[in-house]
Amino acid sequence: MFQSMEQCTDFIFRLKASEYKGEPLQSARIILSALGNPERKTKFIHFAGSNGKGSTLNATREILMAHHLKVGAFISPHLERPNERITINKLQISDKDFLRIMNVIADVVNNQLKGKFPSFFEIMTLIALQYFSEQKLDLALLETGIGGRLDSTNVITPEVSVITTISLEHTDMLGTTYAQIAAEKAGIIKTGKPVVIGVKNREALAVIQAVAEEKNAKSYVLDKQFFTQKTGTTSFSYYGDLTIEQLELAMVGQHQVSNAALAITASKLFLHTLNIQHVKEALKRAKWDGRFERVGDNIILDGAHNSEGTSALIETLQLVEPDKKYKFVYAALQDKDHAVSIQLMDNVAYQMYFTQIDLPRAAKPKDLCEQSKHEIKSAHDNWKRLIDKQMNELSEDELLIITGSLYFIAEVRGEFIKKGLI
Missing domain, CATH: 3.40.1190.10 (Mur-like, catalytic domain)
Structure with missing residues (x-):
């Protein structure tokens, strides 16, 4: 019992x-x-x-x-x-x-x-x-x-x-x-x-x-x-x-x-x-947490966990924030086809960052990063440190877009709630 x-x-x-x-x-x-x-x-x-x-x-x-x-x-x-x-x-x-x-x-x-x-x-x-x-x-x-x-x-x-x-x-x-x-x-x-x-x-x-x-x-x-x-x-x-x-x-x-x-x-x-x-x-x-959810003026959380979701995210970004520079932070699980999603982000990104959460099925940041063809990209094992650094360095013309697995979004939201950002 x-x-x-x-x-x-x-x-x-x-x-x-x-x-x-x-x-x-x-x-x-x-x-x-x-x-x-x-x-x-x-x-x-x-x-x-x-x-x-x-x-x-x-x-x-x-x-x-x-x-x-x-x-x-x-x-x-x-x-x-x-x-x-x-x-x-x-x-x-x-x-x-x-x-x-x-x-x-x-x-x-x-x-x-x-x-x-x-x-x-x-x-x-x-x-x-x-x-x-x-x-x-x-x-x-x-x-x-x-x-x-x-x-x-x-x-x-x-x-x-x-x-x-x-x-x-x-x-x-x-x-x-x-x-x-x-x-x-x-x-x-x-x-x-x-x-x-x-x-x-x-x-x-x-x-x-x-x-x-x-x-x-x-x-x-x-x-x-x-x-x-x-x-x-x-x-x-x-x-x-x-x-x-x-x-x-x-x-x-x-x-x-x-x-x-x-x-x-x-x-x-x-x-x-x-x-x-x-x-x-x-x-x-009808709001749904973690789906194109704004945190302050320059951060967006979106559980775009496959290429169709990523395409919808980018379409929405270009509709509502067409003039911003997009900085993507991406973490995903292994059982997804990441190549198309990463290519879609590469096409519109200012910078690309890859990280992971502590789950057995999590894709490795290095493996995700290698699939990106972007000129400015990097892999990071510690997502908390990465996001803190990016938030502190954001300029007014930049958007930090945290996306990928809904499990990743859940972890980030939890951390933001602790900090009183949500």
Whole structure:
């Protein structure tokens, strides 16, 4: 039995997906059955995609909360503490409830799985599903971890599925082509349940639509069944089954317009009717930490963890800060294709800096730096020392852009919070 949150989280953080050797989703289904199948007691919207899952989920949550619904949300990763991953109307699960449910799950694992725990992410998913089933929600929003078909969140049958974008990521697990990765993400589509799609890549889109057709799941595709028209730096109009003009966003960038449009469509499919004023108010509130987040005037945090995210980051930078010199600080995990992201940054950077965080899967700064062709570049083992130095040396015409893995952004945000910068 776990006696404290510190003891509990220290244990589950050590759980690795590679250490549980059962069939995919097998352990989750055994545990859920022992818990009385909590995943059948809640309505869901399920989110998958390479980029934009979190922002789209957050915008959907704001819209549904504005319509006076009680909304659970399961997200990843967390920025400060694991409780952030499991919320109801944005309030985090309490330590008491987290520990109580974890001890029940641990008892099932010890009795039925011979003490062989599934991964950290799977455990978090199970805690969320049990917690949501107890709280009498109107619905819960679930974000996949990696992929979709074999993801631990894929034990649910959602009312609506959402697939945001497809990039070449986690190629060691999901496949090396857009079609293969799309097939994994499309695994969240369920028979007869609508799917909202923001995917632009033709190869990936064709796969997803084929899966939807096979499962008799109606597709709602951005720029086919619903549309957006940008009307300003942070404003747009939405056209589909309903028209909403002059929506103002709390977040910047064309990709955030797309995310908001997916959220509106998913919300309408769930609720059937929307209050336009509620939607407008909701999107003005829908901020997402670590996504083009400003710290003071000259620092930006952005979890652009793959080439599509990096492209969106650069597009947004050139839109809102076209005259600044960009100084990138980049740290990433090994299981990403860094070459394209680094080339994109090289093309617009004033200076390039590479560093790492203390994670087993972290890419080495030297290896990242060698992929850069920039004239002014360097590798640094100590990210805190690097960022402190760069912050102290920033001039008014320079922007320090801290980007890469969301785990890196979480570490930096934590340090900034300690210093009172956030």
